[in-house]
Amino acid sequence: MGMKTDEKLIMNGKRLDGRKKDEIREIEMKVGVIPNANGSAQVRFGDTVAIAGVYGPRPLFPKHLQESDRAIIKCRYNMAPFSVEERVRPGPSRRAIEISKVTRLALEPALFLEDYPETVVDVYIEILQADGSTRVTGINAASLALADAGVPMKDLVVALSGGKINDTLVLDLCGKEDNYSDADIPIAFMPRKKEITLLQMDGELTPQEIKTIIKNVLKAGEEVYKKQKEALMKKYEE
Amino acid sequence: MRPEYVIKLLESGERIDERKFDAFRDIKIETGIIKRAEGSARVKIGKTDVIVGIKTEIGEPFSDMPNMGILKTEAEFTPIASPDFESGPPGEDATELARIVDRGIRESGCIDLEKLCIKEGEKAWQIFVDIQIINHDGNLIDASALAAVAALRVTRVPKLEDDKIIRDKTEMKLPLLHTPITVTVGKFSDKFIIDPLKEEEEILDSKISVAVMEDGKICAMQKSGESSLSMEDANEMIDLAVKKSKEMRKLL
Amino acid sequence: MAETREIVIPGEVLCDAKEKKPSYGTFIEDGKIISKFLGIPRDSAGYLSVVPLSGVYLPRGNDKIIGFITGVEKAGWMVDINAPWSAFLPLSEAVDEFIDFKKTDISRFYDVNDVIYAQVSDVKRGDVVLSMRNPMARKLKDGVTIKITPSKVPRLIGKEGSMINAIKEKTGTIIRVGQNGVVWISGEKTDKAIKAIKLIEKKSHIIGLTDEITELLSD
Numbered sequence: 290m291g292m293k294t295d296e297k298l299i300m301n302g303k304r305l306d307g308r309k310k311d312e313i314r315e316i317e318m319k320v321g322v323i324p325n326a327n328g329s330a331q332v333r334f335g336d337t338v339a340i341a342g343v344y345g346p347r348p349l350f351p352k353h354l355q356e357s358d359r360a361i362i363k364c365r366y367n368m369a370p371f372s373v374e375e376r377v378r379p380g381p382s383r384r385a386i387e388i389s390k391v392t393r394l395a396l397e398p399a400l401f402l403e404d405y406p407e408t409v410v411d412v413y414i415e416i417l418q419a420d421g422s423t424r425v426t427g428i429n430a431a432s433l434a435l436a437d438a439g440v441p442m443k444d445l446v447v448a449l450s451g452g453k454i455n456d457t458l459v460l461d462l463c464g465k466e467d468n469y470s471d472a473d474i475p476i477a478f479m480p481r482k483k484e485i486t487l488l489q490m491d492g493e494l495t496p497q498e499i500k501t502i503i504k505n506v507l508k509a510g511e512e513v514y515k516k517q518k519e520a521l522m523k524k525y526e527e
Numbered sequence: 528m529r530p531e532y533v534i535k536l537l538e539s540g541e542r543i544d545e546r547k548f549d550a551f552r553d554i555k556i557e558t559g560i561i562k563r564a565e566g567s568a569r570v571k572i573g574k575t576d577v578i579v580g581i582k583t584e585i586g587e588p589f590s591d592m593p594n595m596g597i598l599k600t601e602a603e604f605t606p607i608a609s610p611d612f613e614s615g616p617p618g619e620d621a622t623e624l625a626r627i628v629d630r631g632i633r634e635s636g637c638i639d640l641e642k643l644c645i646k647e648g649e650k651a652w653q654i655f656v657d658i659q660i661i662n663h664d665g666n667l668i669d670a671s672a673l674a675a676v677a678a679l680r681v682t683r684v685p686k687l688e689d690d691k692i693i694r695d696k697t698e699m700k701l702p703l704l705h706t707p708i709t710v711t712v713g714k715f716s717d718k719f720i721i722d723p724l725k726e727e728e729e730i731l732d733s734k735i736s737v738a739v740m741e742d743g744k745i746c747a748m749q750k751s752g753e754s755s756l757s758m759e760d761a762n763e764m765i766d767l768a769v770k771k772s773k774e775m776r777k778l779l
Numbered sequence: 780m781a782e783t784r785e786i787v788i789p790g791e792v793l794c795d796a797k798e799k800k801p802s803y804g805t806f807i808e809d810g811k812i813i814s815k816f817l818g819i820p821r822d823s824a825g826y827l828s829v830v831p832l833s834g835v836y837l838p839r840g841n842d843k844i845i846g847f848i849t850g851v852e853k854a855g856w857m858v859d860i861n862a863p864w865s866a867f868l869p870l871s872e873a874v875d876e877f878i879d880f881k882k883t884d885i886s887r888f889y890d891v892n893d894v895i896y897a898q899v900s901d902v903k904r905g906d907v908v909l910s911m912r913n914p915m916a917r918k919l920k921d922g923v924t925i926k927i928t929p930s931k932v933p934r935l936i937g938k939e940g941s942m943i944n945a946i947k948e949k950t951g952t953i954i955r956v957g958q959n960g961v962v963w964i965s966g967e968k969t970d971k972a973i974k975a976i977k978l979i980e981k982k983s984h985i986i987g988l989t990d991e992i993t994e995l996l997s998d
Contacts, residue, residue: 322661323661325610325662325664327835336562342608344610345863346835347863348865360863369603370582376655380616401806404837407904413607414607415605417561417578420563436816441816442789442790443790443808444789445788445789445790481790521817525786525832529924
């Protein structure tokens with residue numbers, strides 16, 4: 290967001306990568322990719338690749354961080370130095386710290402944390418390759434990793450971005466679109482009752498446009514949910 | 528598996544995964560998997576899983592080597608890879624691993640750094656070798672070194688236009704002169720062990736990592752572990768490392 | 780492709796709350812019974828449960844478990860039971876004779892790294908108390924321990940012990956299986972037994988597994 294370009298991001302209904310305005314990039318999901326973790330998954334949306342690992346529920350120290358009646362969930366979103374165009378120094382940036390927090394809040398409502406008092410569920414997300422919408426890709430991976438880990442859940446969490454480029458409302462923004470968009474809205478929700486757990490926006494939109502984007506994302510998210518379900522089942526097929 | 532069981536097996540001449548003492552696990556190498564990076568590779572040795580990404584940036588050459596490109600190697604042991612890893616800046620193990628891999632590349636003259644000079648004393652290409660551990664099941668050093676070299680071999684240097692890096696245009700393949708292969712040999716009691724598993728590493732007395740060049744010469748070595756080594760042991764371990772490096776080299 | 784038992788995912792609606800009663804691994808929302816886990820639904824006399832395909836051990840009273848002594852305290856021992864909480868074995872639940880713990884070093888009974896076969900006597904939120912009063916309780920000497928996913932323990936044991944007994948017989952080993960997913964094996968062909976156990980863990984959801992195991996053990 291925020292950058293300006295003369296280049297047209299969408300022309301004759303086709304985006305830079307040939308997609309239609311409401312088309313999601315190619316999706317690949319694989320569950321159980323990190324043997325050491327209790328649960329894990331690798332998710333790809335076009336050229337954005339995220340890998341998530343879940344450890345827990347496990348003991349939490351120091352004791353003063355424990356909650357007596359439930360588990361706590363900790364989340365760490367991290368970008369590999371080679372994941373972006375210009376190499377980024379390892380270590381948490383302020384952006385990564387904020388994304389870690391909103392990711393945690395996107396996943397927490399879906400978990401039955403009361404079943405494991407005084408423990409912690411650690412969720413780690415590594416972005417291996419960034420081409421826009423990394424936080425929602427990370428959330429999709431984390432949701433699968435939590436299910437794979439056997440953490441009791443009310444529902445999976447589905448995430449997808451929506452936005453506006455060249456006055457057109459679109460779904461699943463890639464990197465370039467993200468940079469030059471009029472607005473970018475990452476959304477995460479629990480599909481059964483369409484309960485939203487992540488909602489962020491930057492840019493400039495009318496309230497009506499925002500509502501339309503939310504509606505579109507919630508509908509298109511069903512496709513992502515289907516892929517998540519397939520990925521979970523696939524681990525147990527031969 | 529508990530340490531007592533690992534020790535018992537080793538003492539009776541067996542390993543947990545029934546391998547020979549000088550055998551590698553299954554090794555898989557995939558290159559070019561990170562499109563955003565100028566070079567990349569993912570290496571799996573058994574369940575150990577490491578990704579190396581190579582990024583090329585512009586930087587200032589070192590004052591004592593004004594006409595050479597710059598090599599920087601870093602490693603991250605993020606907690607995603609093992610319950611033993613903690614969040615935070617690289618600890619001594621991650622730092623040591625990065626420096627071992629770096630020495631193998633640097634001392635072998637692997638990269639033709641002179642060809643990476645842009646303007647003497649002012650500008651040169653910086654080659655960043657970033658190691659990400661995805662799953663730790665022992666022998667991270669060999670896996671990381673192999674991934675680094677595999678990634679460097681497919682790395683391309685982007686075009687420069689008016690001092691701006693145009694990443695989707697290639698100037699040249701990264702100029703390479705040599706291919707170092709690093710093999711770590713562990714010692715437990717009187718036995719030498721190749722490619723130790725995580726549980727085996729925890730009970731090793733000591734180990735030596737040896738970086739070997741195509742002609743069999745050695746360009747870097749590192750001993751680690753709490754026990755001392757006799758000269759005979761060290762010699763035997765070095766010979767074993769050189770022998771096994773030939774096997775690993777064939778996989779590239 | 781092998782035939783698998785039906786698998787459900789977290790949040791999947793199983794049936795109407797009027798049709799069955801909810802049991803472990805399910806919850807009720809808006810009049811529907813829904814799965815909490817990625818697992819296999821099981822109907823037992825109208826009670827619908829979901830057995831998770833993975834997950835940590837959740838200790839319950841009377842569970843027979845295998846634990847590792849991690850600490851010797853004044854009046855008992857800290858025990859690692861492969862759960863998100865550590866357990867405590869009180870001196871009074873482990874030793875019959877009267878011991879003046881102020882004067883005695885109780886590590887002579889159980890010491891750090893000892894392996895014990897014990898029973899969960901009480902679970903209160905995060906506190907797990909063990910007991911060794913049950914006659915089956917004992918220190919397990921020598922042998923090897925491995926860990927499997929706790930929810931797969933019933934599959935490993937088999938109907939009335941059929942699966943685990945077959946493994947014991949064919950490999951000439953003594954095997955103790957803890958509800959907490961820790962398995963202790965001792966005997967000549969320990970590695971063969973371990974292979975069979977790992978195969979059961981990997982394929983617990985596949986129909987026809989028993990035949991595959993029989994084949995493996997016959998070699």
